[in-house]
Amino acid sequence: MNDADILNLTAAQAVAAIDAGTLSADALFEVYRSRAREDQLNCFTWLAEQAPHGMAASPLNAVPLAVKDLFCTEGVPSQSGSRILEGYRPPYTATAVARLQAAGASLLGKTNQDEFAMGSSTENSAYGPVLNPWDRERVPGGSSGGSAAAVAAGLAPWALGTDTGGSIRQPAALCGIVGLKPTYGAISRYGMIAFASSLDQAGPLTRDVTDAALMLRHMVGDDPCDATALRFPEEVALPGAERLDGVRLGVPEELTGEGIEPGVSQAFQDTLARARELGAQVQSVRLPHAPHALSAYYVLAPAECSSNLARFDGVRYGARADDARDLLDMYTRTRHDGFGAEVKRRIMLGTYALSSGYYDAYYGRAQRVRTKIAEDFKAAFAEVDLIVTPTAPTVAFRLGEKTADPWSMYLNDYCTVPMSLAGIPAISIPCGLSEGLPVGFQIAGPVFSENRLLDAAYALEQALGFDGSVARV
Amino acid sequence: MAGELSAVLDHIAKIGELDLDDVAPTSHVVEVTGALRPDEPVDSLTREDALAQAPAVSGDGFLVPSPQA
Numbered sequence: 231m232n233d234a235d236i237l238n239l240t241a242a243q244a245v246a247a248i249d250a251g252t253l254s255a256d257a258l259f260e261v262y263r264s265r266a267r268e269d270q271l272n273c274f275t276w277l278a279e280q281a282p283h284g285m286a287a288s289p290l291n292a293v294p295l296a297v298k299d300l301f302c303t304e305g306v307p308s309q310s311g312s313r314i315l316e317g318y319r320p321p322y323t324a325t326a327v328a329r330l331q332a333a334g335a336s337l338l339g340k341t342n343q344d345e346f347a348m349g350s351s352t353e354n355s356a357y358g359p360v361l362n363p364w365d366r367e368r369v370p371g372g373s374s375g376g377s378a379a380a381v382a383a384g385l386a387p388w389a390l391g392t393d394t395g396g397s398i399r400q401p402a403a404l405c406g407i408v409g410l411k412p413t414y415g416a417i418s419r420y421g422m423i424a425f426a427s428s429l430d431q432a433g434p435l436t437r438d439v440t441d442a443a444l445m446l447r448h449m450v451g452d453d454p455c456d457a458t459a460l461r462f463p464e465e466v467a468l469p470g471a472e473r474l475d476g477v478r479l480g481v482p483e484e485l486t487g488e489g490i491e492p493g494v495s496q497a498f499q500d501t502l503a504r505a506r507e508l509g510a511q512v513q514s515v516r517l518p519h520a521p522h523a524l525s526a527y528y529v530l531a532p533a534e535c536s537s538n539l540a541r542f543d544g545v546r547y548g549a550r551a552d553d554a555r556d557l558l559d560m561y562t563r564t565r566h567d568g569f570g571a572e573v574k575r576r577i578m579l580g581t582y583a584l585s586s587g588y589y590d591a592y593y594g595r596a597q598r599v600r601t602k603i604a605e606d607f608k609a610a611f612a613e614v615d616l617i618v619t620p621t622a623p624t625v626a627f628r629l630g631e632k633t634a635d636p637w638s639m640y641l642n643d644y645c646t647v648p649m650s651l652a653g654i655p656a657i658s659i660p661c662g663l664s665e666g667l668p669v670g671f672q673i674a675g676p677v678f679s680e681n682r683l684l685d686a687a688y689a690l691e692q693a694l695g696f697d698g699s700v701a702r703v
Numbered sequence: 704m705a706g707e708l709s710a711v712l713d714h715i716a717k718i719g720e721l722d723l724d725d726v727a728p729t730s731h732v733v734e735v736t737g738a739l740r741p742d743e744p745v746d747s748l749t750r751e752d753a754l755a756q757a758p759a760v761s762g763d764g765f766l767v768p769s770p771q772a
Contacts (some may be wrong), residue, residue, distance in 0.1 A: 321756070458735070458738070488747060522717060525714055526718055529718070544759075545767055547759070550758035557768050595719065597730075599721065600728070600729040601733075602721070602723070602726060
């Protein structure tokens, strides 16, 4: 097999080729490591020196894996895109990564991200922005932008990311790949450097739906180190559905009308037409509180982050400001120097929302909005099997285009945040191009409906035949 | 940054328009029962590992500047 043949394999196909003896794990790793070393998109913050040994003849056959920087990896820099964790090498490995390694995956590298996963463009990384392989003047989305761009550009066969309000699905959409946010609790959060703990969820960024199912299969399950991680109620199956006969797809008018740019709307409508051809029933549903999801999210996520990020004080790990006058001065200057502007903005929003006198008006109300949003989904799933929307309102935008106006950046997650607040699974698959740039199609289902979600995504993927190979040059 | 924060707060304030008096706040999104693990002692990080990433160490503890200059 030559390098071009190897590059054309999905992760699942590479596993099979190694099983069949037509590909060696070392050759596979070397193809990706040499491509990753030539990375011109700034996808990676750390790369493996060599392939780990003794990983072949396992379920994942030593297939290389790119991992978002915020996952703790023992002895390997884990900086969450922040200056305040520069050079931090954790003493342990996150459960999600450890499980993939136990299944045989080889750590290829750590991927760039928005600082502490706060952002939708990967422009907030202390290690520089990531470029979109479809157009290097544009962002890859975020916060898992390094993972998404690496997979799209063929610098890694697949990658691990995290999604708090859209951070897997939106970059997957903007880079023309598949991104799955599982049910909250499906995968342990142990060892994920926390942003907003009631929302953070690990998940796969892959070239196709089968790879997403394969990676998910090896990560799910409860964990004594994370009390919110749950036993997955069934085996994660590899998808095989060819049709959508009898599947009721709900289109929420609140997330598919105003604010969606015309090219994205067109690709979405074309995909709905394709779904109907495959036998799906497409019908309108209401999610009346969904338009308030973003407002509630920008109370809850900053509130949780302001608490989680209190640990970065220059005492136990990470960077410390020099020449402090006293302890308080050390804390203050360490955090002033170590955090970027967006992180500071969210810590201030969060502490404000939690402060005495404002708590009920902000945090208390936002938690009630969250209840209403979850109830909206429950009511909708009484009428339909799955809910579909565009993943992001626009295609990839230009670097710097939205950095001056935080709310315009936050609007990227308009269609993805409601599912995060409800804790339900959602997948983004590439469904076409608008102005030469990929558009994502989001499918959401009830809690633990991943198998149905993956089957529907697979049937659509086969029918759509999206070709992402042009980004892998 | 003050202007940016005010603009964000203006958007957030829209949740004030909703009638939420009889709505229970969300505490956890997925129903969980019996989430506690058995109370069995296990090894923790060694002191050496716990101190290995600290910016400053004195003896077997973290070293910080004095609280009073």
